[in-house]
Amino acid sequence: MQLYDLESGLLVRTFEGHRNEIKDAAFNFDGSLLASGEDYRQWVRNTQTGERILEGEDDPIRIWNVDTGAQVGGITRKYLPVKRLFWLGASGLLLSEGGKEVEEKLGSLVAIWDFAANTKAVELQTADQGSAALAAICPSPNGKMVAMSSTSRVEIYGIEPG
Numbered sequence: 001m002q003l004y005d006l007e008s009g010l011l012v013r014t015f016e017g018h019r020n021e022i023k024d025a026a027f028n029f030d031g032s033l034l035a036s037g038e039d040y041r042q043w044v045r046n047t048q049t050g051e052r053i054l055e056g057e058d059d060p061i062r063i064w065n066v067d068t069g070a071q072v073g074g075i076t077r078k079y080l081p082v083k084r085l086f087w088l089g090a091s092g093l094l095l096s097e098g099g100k101e102v103e104e105k106l107g108s109l110v111a112i113w114d115f116a117a118n119t120k121a122v123e124l125q126t127a128d129q130g131s132a133a134l135a136a137i138c139p140s141p142n143g144k145m146v147a148m149s150s151t152s153r154v155e156i157y158g159i160e161p162g
Contacts, residue, residue, distance in 0.1 A: 001018065001022050015069055017071055023081060024084050035062070035087065035094055038062075088159060089141065124148070145158055146159060
């Protein structure tokens with residue numbers, strides 16, 4: 001992933017570490033951190049049960065220090081691939097939308113991660129749980145609400161940091 005200066009058009013920094021296609025990236029509120037998410041799929045079949053399982057571990061969501069280019073964190077998730085990322089205001093919470101394997105159908109799942117604690121803070125699913133994907137997702141500027149739409153409705157969720 002590369003960062004360019006918009007005024008000069010010059011390459012500022014290259015962020016290295018992802019092994020697969022990067023699907024989205026998002027700066028935090030002050031531009032000091034950059035989150036990136038990749039299309040990470042490494043599924044294998046269990047030869048005894050036939051069940052699809054994830055093999056190996058990686059950080060499909062990576063957090064970068066913009067000034068140094070160093071990876072300062074990563075989130076290993078089992079809900080793959082990453083489709084969209086948003087920082088929630090100045091809270092330090094990162095929202096990710098990704099696929100979820102359910103009965104061989106790919107649905108949508110939104111997770112909110114506490115970057116400082118490296119834990120999943122909350123998981124959201126729309127009321128239309130059978131829908132294949134979210135049509136839109138948008139956090140409020142202050143990071144306290146998230147609007148999501150699937151098939152025929154818009155749902156608004158309140159987010160309480162901590």
